[in-house]
Amino acid sequence: MYAVVDTPVGELTLVGGPGGENVLAAIYFPDHARRPDAAGFGPRDDDAFPTARDQLAEYFAGVRTSFDLELAPRGNEFQRKVWQLLTTIPYGQTRTYGQLAAQLGDPGLARAVGAANGRNPLSIVVPCHRVVGHDGSLTGYAGGLARKAFLLQLEQPAGDRRPTLF
Structure with missing residues (x-):
């Protein structure tokens, strides 16, 4: 599953990891270097990842200095x-x-x-x-x-x- 959110640095694609919409595996810019094909992200649901979207909005508003999210990066x-x-x-x-x-x-x-x-x-x-x-x-x-x-x-x-x- 993935969602696209508009931010001051352009649209960010939030990609879910194992465990559903509360777990983030990736965040990509539109022209992100080494961005995988979106076909592998699963279905798009722009209402997914509400906590991540809220925290990113707070970060860009200058009121959040760290993130408290469940992450599952692959590496x-x-x-x-x-x-x-x-x-x-x-x-x-x-x-x-x-x-x-x-x-x-x-x-x-x-x-x-x-x-x-x-x-x-x-x-x-x-x-x-x-x-x-x-x-x-x-x-x-x-x-x-x-x-x-x-x-x-x-x-x-x-x-x-x-x-x-x-």
């Missing part, structure tokens, strides 16, 4: 470790791939962390947009760098926000 053990680590990056902050690799116990894993980050199927909810290059630059994002910049700006205190192009 290998290393990817799941990286995705779990992403959820510990505080709202409004960033980490580098190297910092995350060091947290996993091996600074040499920065490229592997980057690859796992790029395969994160739960955009926004598992905040892969909070990962930046070693010099603080914006690097790859499955939804595009304009969306990544928008999300990072959204998470800044109101007085620190700069207009973005998205």
Whole structure:
């Protein structure tokens, strides 16, 4: 089952996992890199995932800083470790791939962390947009760098926000 919800960063496709409409397996942008064919998502029901839709609306309204959803992303053990680590990056902050690799116990894993980050199927909810290059630059994002910049700006205190192009 899947639902499509309109957001400030475009339509997001919420895809269910095992366990029904309360479990999210993926969130995709329309032009998401490595987005699977929607034919594999099951039937469309735009009323599905009410909790996820509400929490996303609160996030975009600036009143939610973390998500409390049941998630079921599909990935290998290393990817799941990286995705779990992403959820510990505080709202409004960033980490580098190297910092995350060091947290996993091996600074040499920065490229592997980057690859796992790029395969994160739960955009926004598992905040892969909070990962930046070693010099603080914006690097790859499955939804595009304009969306990544928008999300990072959204998470800044109101007085620190700069207009973005998205």
